Amino acid sequence: MAKTTGNIGANAASNTTALNPMMGINREELLGAVTMLLKRTGTSPKATAKYAGRMAKESMDIVLGKSKRAPDPKDRRFQDPAWTFNPFYKRGLQGYLAMQDNLNTWVDDLQLDELEQARAQFVMGMIVDALAPTNSLLGNPMAQKRVIDSGGLSLVKGLKNVYDDMTKNGGMPSQVDKRPFKVGENLANTPGKVVWKNELMELIQYTPTTDKVHRIPFLQIPPQINKFYASDLSPEKSVIRFLLSQGIQTFIVSWANPQEENAHWGLQDYVDSLIKASEVIAHITGSKKLNVSGACSGGITTATFASTLAAAGDKRINALTFQVCVLDPRSDDSELGQIVSDKSIEIARQFSRRKGILKGDDLARMFSWMRPNDLVWSYVINNYLMGQDPPPFDILFWNADTTNLPAQLHSDYLDMSVLEPFSHPGEVEFAGHVADLTKVKCDIFIVAGIKDHITPWKACYRTTKLLGAKNIKFYLTNSGHIQSLLNPPGNPKSKYFSNTDLSGSADEWVAQANENEGSWWVEWAGWLKDHSGTMKTVPKTLGSEAFPPLVDAPGEYVFG
Secondary structure: HHHHHHHOOOHHHOOOOHHHHOOOHHHHHHHHHHHHHHHHHHHHHHHHHHHHHHHHHHHHHHHOOOOOOOOOOOOOHHOOOOOHHHHHHHHHHHHHHHHHHHHHHHHOOOOHHHHHHHHHHHHHHHHHHHHHHHHHHOOEEEEEEEEOOOHHHHHHHHEEEEEEHHOOOOOOOOOOOOOOEEEOOOOOOOOOOEEEEOOOOEEEEEEEOOOOOEOOOEEEEEEEOOHHHHHOOOHHHHHHHHHHHHHOEEEEEEEOOHHHHHHOHHEEEEEEEHHHHHHHHHHHOOOOOEEEEEEEEHHHHHHHHHHHHHHHOOOOOEEEEEEEOOOOOOHHHHHHHHHHOHHHHHHHHHHHHHHHHEEEEEEEEEHHHOOOHHHHHOOOOHHHHHHOOOOOOOHHHHOOOOOOEEEHHHHHHHHHHHHHHHOOOOOOOOOOEEEOOHHHHOOOEEEEEOOOOOOOOHHHHHHHHHOOOOEEEEEEEEOHHHHHHHOOOOOOOOOEEEOOOOOOHHHHHHHHEEEOOOHHHHHHHHHHHEEEEEEEEEEOOOOOOOOOOOOEEEOOHHHH
């Protein structure tokens, strides 16, 4: 059964909340979609009767053993041999597949507008996924075998897991066994010091691991909705350790976890803190220039930081990296974007204003229901029906270690989706300045993931059209969202695509792209070293006289 646990963990790791769109769809609108479907059943009796008749005929074929329906070979729910060889389970499966197909076709044929259609498909998908026979003990042959093999102990353990999740996890099935992990010990354990802090952030400087370092330092800006240590998980996955091995003076931001009293923190406040942090880095390193990278929603903060400086004629940023980041959001980029209306956005804005914060747990719960088979039902099966613990994955531990969004920052992110400031240069006031990325002239490195459904790669590619830089590099990995970031050298399955011609569309770019074996980290490190100046002897201590070390990395805010 360990293989099953590993499979669900690996799949969940590709569905993280690293860049949740943060817009949401409220319960009233979901119920409205259900009501609309029920009304259509009554107002379109001919269409309903047609599909009911088709389902009745196919059900007869299934009972008589004439049906040829079979599950997708990649659908892990139906891997057990009983679904193929046991007549009871085979017919049950075929009935479920027939129902799924007919219901989806019925929804597709309804005469609905684009928003209604998207919501109807979303709601129907949730309903059909919930009705899968594998989600119940009676309909899951693998779980029944487990009961027999364990002498009933799997049921006892499953009930305990249900109780634990009801009392300690907000009623959602746990996605990770947290017991093996501890931040600062086997996660986020790269040596370093917090060298400056304010109420929004701690600035961590890491201890160099080479005899000499490049003169121009590097700053990593993580998303505010997750803890920073995705960049410093286990030593073999740590991009921080990799950069240190390349002689890069490395700094990272650790954001504070805002509470209700911090509701007023907005994107402008975060950018102001970054401006101060960059001044601290300049004082410590003696470099007037700084290389900056932003990942996921941290890339939005990075772009706003760069735009703010460019608007003031400040050229302290030497080179920029954007990792799996969308700066020109459009409604058709994601499933959530397709079902969200202007009303949804305003309801989400009002909700966080009333509460003062948007809780990370609430975001994670919403995102889980966007991927119910992978993030809900697979764990219901594993944890409750099979009586197993969820997998101990470090990525999933990090993903569960959420932070809150202050109401004003949440509102600013919603404004980004409504106002589209970066795709309307010089026209929109955003985060305290008139946004204009065409004024950002430094060299740019952009990376996206071809399997990334959170920040789709074609949306990431649009960033190449927003900037005023002449030298932009775009790379596409063969991974999903978080796997694109955690891509250390040595993985034989890693590869990435490159093409220097960015003049055309995303489809034109990928059609002419070259396939490269290995990790994009190596390509990035070479590019970053070229933009990091000459070498100098490693400083004897971290920090400086004006900014002495405060506490050891990973700091204090990471535990908040």
